[in-house]
Amino acid sequence: xxxxKQNSPSLSVQEGRISILNCDYTNSMFDYFLWYKKYPAxxxxxxxxxxxxxxxxxxxxxxxxxxxxxxxxxxxIVPSQPGDSAVYFCAASWSNxxxxxxxxxxxxxxxxx
Amino acid sequence: GAVVSQHPSRVICKSGTSVKxxxxxxxxxxxxxxxxxxxxxxxxxxxxxxxxxxxxxYEQGVEKDKFLINHASLTLSTLTVTSAHPEDxxxxxxSATRSDRRGTDTQxxxxxxxxxxx
Numbered sequence: 001x002x003x004x005k006q007n008s009p010s011l012s013v014q015e016g017r018i019s020i021l022n023c024d025y026t027n028s029m030f031d032y033f034l035w036y037k038k039y040p041a042x043x044x045x046x047x048x049x050x051x052x053x054x055x056x057x058x059x060x061x062x063x064x065x066x067x068x069x070x071x072x073x074x075x076x077i078v079p080s081q082p083g084d085s086a087v088y089f090c091a092a093s094w095s096n097x098x099x100x101x102x103x104x105x106x107x108x109x110x111x112x113x
Numbered sequence: 114g115a116v117v118s119q120h121p122s123r124v125i126c127k128s129g130t131s132v133k134x135x136x137x138x139x140x141x142x143x144x145x146x147x148x149x150x151x152x153x154x155x156x157x158x159x160x161x162x163x164x165x166x167x168x169x170x171y172e173q174g175v176e177k178d179k180f181l182i183n184h185a186s187l188t189l190s191t192l193t194v195t196s197a198h199p200e201d202x203x204x205x206x207x208s209a210t211r212s213d214r215r216g217t218d219t220q221x222x223x224x225x226x227x228x229x230x231x
Contacts, residue, residue: 002116002221009219034155043149043157089222100122101206103222 003027004092006104014112019077021107023090026071030092030102035064035075038087038106047088048075080111116140117209119223126197127231134192134226136207142187143209148180151204151225163190197230204228 004025013019021035031052036044050057050064050073057064063076077084087106116139126132136146144165149157161182162170169182179201181193190209194201206225210218 009217036157041159043159045157046155049155087220091222100224100227101222102224103208105219105221 002105003030004090004102004104006088006090006107008107009105010108010110012110012112013080015082016079019075019080019084019109019111021075021077021088021090021109023073023075023104024071025073025092025102027092027094027102028068028071029094031094032092033064033066033073034091034093034101035062036089036091036103037084038089044089077109080109082111082113085109085111117143117207117221117223119205119207119226121226122224123227123229125229125231128198129196131193131195132197132228134194134205134207134228136190136192136209136223138188138209138211138221141209141211143190143211144187145210146184146190147208147210147220148182148190148192149206149208151206157206160192194228197228199230202228202230 006023034049035047037047038044048059048062048064050066055066066073087108089106090104091101093101118137120135146163148160160175163182163184165184165187171177184190204225208220208222
């Protein structure tokens with residue numbers, strides 16, 4: 001069963017506005033979460049991560065929020081730019097697995113100029 | 114929900130030996146599977162695209178004779194690292210594409226295989 005879920009397959013946002021991508025997980029043992037960005041015909045590029053000891057991590061225009069009690073994380077992009085248009089995958093892992101990752105199915109973000 | 118499995122999850126081998134990694138789509142048929150290798154900073158490099166019943170398409174710079182890919186069925190693709198060397202040590206991830214009735218493709222990732230070559 002999918003342990004990491006991204007329930008919105010697509011999202012469209014106006015340039016300059018905030019993009020919010022959501023991700024839910026079922027396994028409470030996960031202690032490390034990542035967001036990847038993927039362009040067509042390329043491998044996913046690491047974007048930002050957060051460990052379970054934090055509830056927020058910020059890097060420039062990208063902020064990841066973690067709500068452990070709800071088993072939910074989100075990626076905020078602000079302001080959104082057309083170059084942000086891509087598929088975004090969230091992934092989760094836990095220390096015992098030696099970095100095995102469990103990926104969501106991705107959300108395709110389109111930023112409209 | 115769709116699940117993609119990889120076996121083994123970890124493997125340690127001696128230099129010069131070959132290692133086979135399996136990628137299976139457990140509850141759907143995948144006409145296309147992808148193989149990735151993780152590099153520092155955690156990004157995944159696309160190595161090859163595996164299509165059932167045909168030869169894999171390798172990305173530039175990936176040695177096809179070293180990384181043998183066989184997509185034997187609609188639910189199984191294998192990556193064989195031949196004559197492995199320490200520099201091949203990495204984390205290898207596969208993904209499988211499922212198409213729904215509307216023709217929408219969804220990519221499902223496996224959990225990855227950690228290869229350590231001594």
